[in-house]
Amino acid sequence: MIVVNSYEPWSAARAAEIIAAHTGGEGPALPILHAIQAAFGYVPEAVEPMIAEALNLSRAEVHGVVTFYHDFRRKPAGRHVLKLCRAEACQSMGANTLVARAEAALGIALGGTTADGLVTLEPTYCLGLCATAPSAMLDGRVVGRLNESRLDRLVAEAQR
Amino acid sequence: MSARIFIPGDAAALAVGADDVAATFSAAAQAKGVSLDIVRNGSRGLYWLEPMVEVETAQGRIAYGPVEAEDVSALLDAMLAGEPHPLLLGPTEDIPWLKRQTRLTFARCGIVDPRSLDDYRAHGGYKGLERALALGAEATVEEVVQSGLRGRGGAGFPTGIKWRTVAGTSADQKYIVCNADEGDSGTFADRMIIEGDPFVLIEGMTISGIAVGATRGYLYIRSEYPHAVAMMEAAIRTAREAGYLGHAVAGSAFDFDMEVRVGAGAYVCGEETALLESLEGRRGVVRAKPPLPAHKGLFGKPTVINNVISLATVPIILAEGADAYRDFGMGRSRGTMPIQIAGNVKHGGLFEIAFGVTLGELVDEIGGGTASGKPVRAVQVGGPLGAYFPRALFDTPFDYEAFAGKDGLIGHGGIVVFDDTVDMAKQARFAMEFCAIESCGKCTPCRIGSTRGVETVDKIIRGDEREKNLVVLEDLCHTMKFGSLCALGGFTPYPVMSALTHFPEDFGAQAPVLAAVR
Ligand SMILES: Cc1cc2nc3c(=O)[nH]c(=O)nc-3n(C[C@H](O)[C@H](O)[C@H](O)COP(=O)(O)O)c2cc1C
Ligand code: SF4
Ligand code: FES
Numbered sequence: 273m274i275v276v277n278s279y280e281p282w283s284a285a286r287a288a289e290i291i292a293a294h295t296g297g298e299g300p301a302l303p304i305l306h307a308i309q310a311a312f313g314y315v316p317e318a319v320e321p322m323i324a325e326a327l328n329l330s331r332a333e334v335h336g337v338v339t340f341y342h343d344f345r346r347k348p349a350g351r352h353v354l355k356l357c358r359a360e361a362c363q364s365m366g367a368n369t370l371v372a373r374a375e376a377a378l379g380i381a382l383g384g385t386t387a388d389g390l391v392t393l394e395p396t397y398c399l400g401l402c403a404t405a406p407s408a409m410l411d412g413r414v415v416g417r418l419n420e421s422r423l424d425r426l427v428a429e430a431q432r
Numbered sequence: 433m434s435a436r437i438f439i440p441g442d443a444a445a446l447a448v449g450a451d452d453v454a455a456t457f458s459a460a461a462q463a464k465g466v467s468l469d470i471v472r473n474g475s476r477g478l479y480w481l482e483p484m485v486e487v488e489t490a491q492g493r494i495a496y497g498p499v500e501a502e503d504v505s506a507l508l509d510a511m512l513a514g515e516p517h518p519l520l521l522g523p524t525e526d527i528p529w530l531k532r533q534t535r536l537t538f539a540r541c542g543i544v545d546p547r548s549l550d551d552y553r554a555h556g557g558y559k560g561l562e563r564a565l566a567l568g569a570e571a572t573v574e575e576v577v578q579s580g581l582r583g584r585g586g587a588g589f590p591t592g593i594k595w596r597t598v599a600g601t602s603a604d605q606k607y608i609v610c611n612a613d614e615g616d617s618g619t620f621a622d623r624m625i626i627e628g629d630p631f632v633l634i635e636g637m638t639i640s641g642i643a644v645g646a647t648r649g650y651l652y653i654r655s656e657y658p659h660a661v662a663m664m665e666a667a668i669r670t671a672r673e674a675g676y677l678g679h680a681v682a683g684s685a686f687d688f689d690m691e692v693r694v695g696a697g698a699y700v701c702g703e704e705t706a707l708l709e710s711l712e713g714r715r716g717v718v719r720a721k722p723p724l725p726a727h728k729g730l731f732g733k734p735t736v737i738n739n740v741i742s743l744a745t746v747p748i749i750l751a752e753g754a755d756a757y758r759d760f761g762m763g764r765s766r767g768t769m770p771i772q773i774a775g776n777v778k779h780g781g782l783f784e785i786a787f788g789v790t791l792g793e794l795v796d797e798i799g800g801g802t803a804s805g806k807p808v809r810a811v812q813v814g815g816p817l818g819a820y821f822p823r824a825l826f827d828t829p830f831d832y833e834a835f836a837g838k839d840g841l842i843g844h845g846g847i848v849v850f851d852d853t854v855d856m857a858k859q860a861r862f863a864m865e866f867c868a869i870e871s872c873g874k875c876t877p878c879r880i881g882s883t884r885g886v887e888t889v890d891k892i893i894r895g896d897e898r899e900k901n902l903v904v905l906e907d908l909c910h911t912m913k914f915g916s917l918c919a920l921g922g923f924t925p926y927p928v929m930s931a932l933t934h935f936p937e938d939f940g941a942q943a944p945v946l947a948a949v950r
Binding site: 297298299300301302303305306327333336337340341342343344359360361362363364365396397398399400401402403404405407409412414415416417 | 443444446447448479480482614615616617618619620622623655656657658659691693694695696697698699710711712713714715716717731772773774775776777780781782803812816846848849850851854859862866869870
């Protein structure tokens, strides 16, 4: 089962709609940013002044929030996002070797996106799957008991 | 022919193929003309056996595992015929690993259908709320105080005392905030209970709201847990439709409602005040205390902030009584702890037991040693801010004070096992690196010290002025420990110094270099 991340092209009108849909509740900044990223695959800079205006904040404040959280991307993500856990329980089961293997196979470092725009490789620090380590997540699908061959298959899947 | 089987929908079971197994069961049943009722339960927590499939029989539930898709056809035949199969584990309740536990908080997890409110009620759900309503707010708070329950998020602060403080404030609005940020490596108890028994958390938060006079609740779940988010949102809708959330909860005079908020990948947002900042829509920067969240918390209002397990334990305390809970445990650590055994371990999973069990029993007997079959060299207890313990300290009982006495902490109850291939200098380096990545940036010792820590460990590993740099590292740890506002900067020295103290040979040090930083 391949899930393809299909993001919408940037549209200020669409962003305004998303912002308006979330301004009702208490503390709406994170829900808005999550919804923006879900729609566009990242948080475009152009959205920051829009959120600032809607929430009566300065643009610098919104920028500060976006850059504080590891989840929010400043650049478009690849078609697939592969997250590899590099926290302690996964380390104890060989995660560091697997990270290096994935980096070599994709020709990018953690945090990078392949030149063809297919795969973004990201580190994660624990997926709560620590008793079935090492762990990964491909586009929201969790994978445990990783070994070299399972990782290779996962990387191949991400390159499709 | 018909049968009812259970295949966990828990994220870790999914990660090892549970969805595939479920789909294969459906197809096989159809091909064989069997009507199969497949329940997607939570996990029982025996993760090395996942996907663990159970079938309901006249003699109770029978377990098989770990099941792979290719086993399914033959397995279904054996199940229906009641014949043996190589994956047969026997009656689930008789599996020694499960039998040896005292399941209070996790009493229903893995047993019920987590989506079914009827199932929840049929298994004792909402008895705690019923008793709380009968007791009244004040007596409910006292019941939690009497139980001896301490916060399971890490700091171990008495839950009832926190509630008493919030109950004693007067404000137009108070909040219940549940901390499901669960960032510690080696921990998954929060995730497991949310995915396996979500209504218990709703009940716990509702009781808390009624006890302290709060009408709104927020559940802050980390973004790494999409399955938990979905399960909780569904459970909240179900509870609301059934009148267990919203106006006049369960027909009482109290209102209480709650919603899920999703974190954004910042470990420090597990710290309670950073979490509140994040909920308010700001950077997750730690607040100075006082004021305590109990006085000025979310949006400046009195707020109870508790860990998932603390709140999910409240219903059974109310239902069974404070004394029944308090009877378990040792010293000032009362009740049970859902201990999570993870990493390079043979039998990893969630083991709920009264405080007092020793680390050695947990690692060697219950955990069964390493998955690799090599000797256990070190275990890290309590997440990335917890100390590394050598075998020499395996007689330490699982108890807040006993671990503190060994310069460690039990934290959220995670144990990560490492075999003898571990390089403890690299683990110390990672502790500093993690602190540098996750620091909220408010204090210099944490923000700058951690980066210097990485550089210093690198020099030690390279053999660059080793003796001098070992002293620099010790000084750095001292500065971080005493100059940091929160435990991220303040406790990172635990894994670093414990690695150095107990495993000096990995740092190229001649003799045990120093006693732990005090
Ligand atoms: C850096 C840091 C991370 C923390 N992460 C968590 C967490 O993920 N979950 C949690 O419940 N508590 C976490 N805590 C502890 C909380 O600050 C707080 O003590 C806890 O939520 C209170 O609830 P309790 O009394 O029920 O344990 C963390 C603390 C620090 C300093
Ligand atoms: S110790 Fe680190 S994480 Fe904690 S408040 Fe200071 S800078 Fe922030
Ligand atoms: S440490 Fe990797 S899943 Fe927990």
